[in-house]
Amino acid sequence: MESRLVGPGPYRATRLWNEIIELFRAGMPLRKHRCRFKSYERCFKASEAVDCLHELLASNQNFGPEVTRNQTVKLLKKFLKNHVIEDIKGRWGKEDFQDDGHLYRFPPSSPLKPYPKKPSYGKEVIKFPDWNEPKAGASQEHIPVKSVTMNSEMWYKRHSIAIGEVQACKVVLRRELTQTNIEEIWKSMTLSRLQKVLGLDSLDEVLDIKLVNSKHIVQNVYNVNKQGIVTLEDKSKELPHWILSAMKCLANWPSYSDLKQPTYSGFERDVFKTIVDYFGQMKEPLLTFHFFDVFVSVLGLLQKHSKAVEALQISCLLLPPENRKRLQLLVRMMARISLNKDLPPLSESVRTRTLMVQAFSRCILCSKDEVDLDELLAAKLVSFLMDNYQEILSVPSALKSSIEEQVVHLQRVQVKYAGADTDGTFPQPSFCHQLSTDEFEYQMATGSQEPLAALLEEIAMNKEISVKDKKKQLKQFQKSYPEVYRVRFPTPETEAVLFPEKAKQKPPILLWALKKPFQPFHRTRSFRM
Numbered sequence: 001m002e003s004r005l006v007g008p009g010p011y012r013a014t015r016l017w018n019e020i021i022e023l024f025r026a027g028m029p030l031r032k033h034r035c036r037f038k039s040y041e042r043c044f045k046a047s048e049a050v051d052c053l054h055e056l057l058a059s060n061q062n063f064g065p066e067v068t069r070n071q072t073v074k075l076l077k078k079f080l081k082n083h084v085i086e087d088i089k090g091r092w093g094k095e096d097f098q099d100d101g102h103l104y105r106f107p108p109s110s111p112l113k114p115y116p117k118k119p120s121y122g123k124e125v126i127k128f129p130d131w132n133e134p135k136a137g138a139s140q141e142h143i144p145v146k147s148v149t150m151n152s153e154m155w156y157k158r159h160s161i162a163i164g165e166v167q168a169c170k171v172v173l174r175r176e177l178t179q180t181n182i183e184e185i186w187k188s189m190t191l192s193r194l195q196k197v198l199g200l201d202s203l204d205e206v207l208d209i210k211l212v213n214s215k216h217i218v219q220n221v222y223n224v225n226k227q228g229i230v231t232l233e234d235k236s237k238e239l240p241h242w243i244l245s246a247m248k249c250l251a252n253w254p255s256y257s258d259l260k261q262p263t264y265s266g267f268e269r270d271v272f273k274t275i276v277d278y279f280g281q282m283k284e285p286l287l288t289f290h291f292f293d294v295f296v297s298v299l300g301l302l303q304k305h306s307k308a309v310e311a312l313q314i315s316c317l318l319l320p321p322e323n324r325k326r327l328q329l330l331v332r333m334m335a336r337i338s339l340n341k342d343l344p345p346l347s348e349s350v351r352t353r354t355l356m357v358q359a360f361s362r363c364i365l366c367s368k369d370e371v372d373l374d375e376l377l378a379a380k381l382v383s384f385l386m387d388n389y390q391e392i393l394s395v396p397s398a399l400k401s402s403i404e405e406q407v408v409h410l411q412r413v414q415v416k417y418a419g420a421d422t423d424g425t426f427p428q429p430s431f432c433h434q435l436s437t438d439e440f441e442y443q444m445a446t447g448s449q450e451p452l453a454a455l456l457e458e459i460a461m462n463k464e465i466s467v468k469d470k471k472k473q474l475k476q477f478q479k480s481y482p483e484v485y486r487v488r489f490p491t492p493e494t495e496a497v498l499f500p501e502k503a504k505q506k507p508p509i510l511l512w513a514l515k516k517p518f519q520p521f522h523r524t525r526s527f528r529m
Contacts (some may be wrong), residue, residue: 003060008198013373016062018112020075020373021084023060025106028052036416040088043105049076049085050099054201063376066383067213071375073099083107113243152341177411182289183214185410189403189492190217194314197307198297206293212318219321221395227515228394237322239329243278251333253343272346272359279330280365286327291318296377302384309388313396324393331389334360338386357382445499452484452521460488460498461481464477 003023006015028049030042044052054072058061077095079085086092088103097104170366195203195289203209223231232238239247249271287295294315316324337343338353347355361378364385385392459473474495478485489495 003056003062005061005303007062008200008206008300010293010297012293012296013302013367013377014113016373016377018058019062020060021079021112023052023056024079024084027056028106030105035088037105040103040105043088043103046098046100046102046104051105057303057376059383062299063380064383066354066357066379067376070358071100071379073097074375075373076436080104083111097106147217177407182407183218184464185407186217186221186403187212187214189406190314190317190399193399194294196309197297197311197314198301200297206297208290211290213320216320217317220317220319221326221400223321224395226439229328230321232321232325234322240278243275244329246275247329247333250343251336251340253337253340268344275333276359279360282363285320285362285364285366286330287365288319289366292365292367294318295365299377299380302380308384309391310396312385312392313389314395315392317395328358328389328393330364331385331393334382335386335389353386356386381523449484449487452481453488456481456484456488470498487506 003019006012006019018124028044029052030044033040033043033045050069050072051075054067054069057067057072057075058065072176077097077409080092080097081095083092084106085104086107088105092107187209191203191207191209195477198206200206219233220230223233225231250268251266295312298308298311298315301311316327319327334356337346338356343352346352350358357379360381365378366374456474456477459470459477462470465473474485
């Protein structure tokens with residue numbers, strides 16, 4: 001049985017759990033073993049299970065080669081607790097699995113986890129201000145209404161799609177946007193972009209958007225220092241100074257000299273333990289419990305590097321500012337420590353990079369409810385964060401520009417045409433409503449043919465242009481819009497009516513032509529001699 005990439009979407013952790021169980025059952029060699037003078041068929045040693053599962057996880061594209069043997073043992077403990085495996089006496093339910101020679105076997109059927117039934121959050125429709133209502137006390141009676149006409153000559157010279165007779169229009173004074181309006185625009189467009197990057201039809205199953213605080217998004221975008229680190233308005237939520245000093249000490253080792261006390265052998269390990277203990281005692285991970293499913297879904301995009309980076313950029317904007325700042329400082333420290341060759345080893349048995357992932361993965365990502373793949377999923381995400389932290393923890397410039405342009409557009413004075421309920425130039429961001437092909441074709445046809453037909457009629461009836469120019473313009477229109485042209489001129493005869501043939505005038509009759517032609521002289525008999 002071959003492994004497959006589990007993409008983003010709801011219940012990704014459950015889908016991964018079930019796939020690993022199926023792969024493990026299919027790939028684990030079973031044979032006869034002896035224990036205490038008794039033989040047991042179709043079983044395996046604990047150490048053999050660790051070898052097999054570790055190789056399976058390391059080669060699986062959903063987890064990767066950074067999975068450690070220790071993490072594999074922890075997963076097998078959860079297998080034993082959930083009755084995926086049992087000892088040769090049929091006992092299970094405890095996490096007492098060890099990497100040794102004890103014998104285990106598979107039960108007749110390893111239970112796969114059912115997909116949990118989460119309440120549907122529903123789509124939250126972001127309410128924008130009603131731009132059509134004028135400000136209290138403002139009057140628009142004095143605004144002149146003028147009909148604007150684009151004639152065929154202008155259309156022909158510009159070589160562009162014209163709309164013929166423009167309906168009466170009026171200037172609509174926009175209501176001033178409040179800070180709340182701007183924050184809601186940021187929330188709506190940010191979530192819409194996240195949904196598109198994840199490739200989901202809806203965010204319902206991975207996120208309760210009612211829990212997304214629009215103020216947090218705006219603060220994370222604009223309240224930053226020169227290094228891109230979030231600056232907090234509430235200083236009581238800052239990291240303690242002694243933790244910041246400890247993090248700077250290891251991140252800039254050995255040049256950092258803020259600590260007054262002299263160093264000693266093993267000093268750097270004590271500093272590291274202090275940092276680990278501080279972040280380990282947090283009640284909630286930095287990525288928060290609410291956004292666990294979102295970040296697990298992003299893990300399904302790691303094969304597409306640019307999409308994964310953008311999805312993490314947007315997801316991290318949803319965090320509370322104090323969480324985002326701590327994440328920025330922590331991941332930056334982890335990356336620098338991993339690359340610092342001057343820093344003495346922080347562990348005798350584990351590589352520094354692996355130690356960083358093991359020490360901080362759970363304080364960065366975990367579920368509120370116990371999820372059996374928490375540690376493996378968190379390790380995968382933290383490894384990717386360390387490799388791309390500068391890009392991921394920066395503000396996505398494309399998203400910022402598009403939202404700022406939308407806000408500026410809404411703050412402008414607009415021209416509204418009679419019968420138009422909304423502005424057609426820049427639609428309000430909202431969750432998309434999919435149209436059928438027939439609906440799309442109908443809207444496209446009805447929305448464009450009427451003004452084009454009006455333009456064609458104006459060209460046909462224009463008596464101020466020469467026949468040559470009119471024929472040239474009609475020919476160009478026919479080439480560009482054959483369907484509209486065919487409706488107006490279904491036959492060549494209907495087209496010929498525009499160009500009636502003039503009666504041909506005969507050349508003037510010359511007077512000499514009325515006379516008899518010259519006759520040669522003939523002699524008559526009367527002249528005969």
